[in-house]
Amino acid sequence: MGLPKIQTRVVHSESKHAWNVIGTELGSKYKIARVPYTPVAGSNILSDREKQEAYEHAVFISTCFNAAYEEEQRMSAYRDKSYPYDIQSKDLPF
Numbered sequence: 001m002g003l004p005k006i007q008t009r010v011v012h013s014e015s016k017h018a019w020n021v022i023g024t025e026l027g028s029k030y031k032i033a034r035v036p037y038t039p040v041a042g043s044n045i046l047s048d049r050e051k052q053e054a055y056e057h058a059v060f061i062s063t064c065f066n067a068a069y070e071e072e073q074r075m076s077a078y079r080d081k082s083y084p085y086d087i088q089s090k091d092l093p094f
Helices: 044-079
Strands: 008-012 018-023 031-036
Touching: 008 044, 018 044, 031 044
Parallel strands: none
Antiparallel strands: 008 018, 018 031
16 A cells, blocks of 8 residues: 555544544545443543543554655655755755
8 A cells, every 4th residue: 555645634533532634635535543432330530531542542553644645745846856856966054
């Protein structure tokens, strides 16, 4: 499987106890992943912990998709010669 070329963000589901990773571009797949969590009855602390852990997992998934998207954008710019630095150049910023 190649790199997915999708930019994503994390939002809370309107109808379920879950975080959704959704695509932000029109015409592409909208819902990429759902990360559910189970609220614990009678314990707000455990419920909040479950919700926070699910959120962190969703952010990780979104970050992976966004990193692949940004890498594809950089490579595309380099292939199109619109990249501001020459790879062989001595004045690279790093």
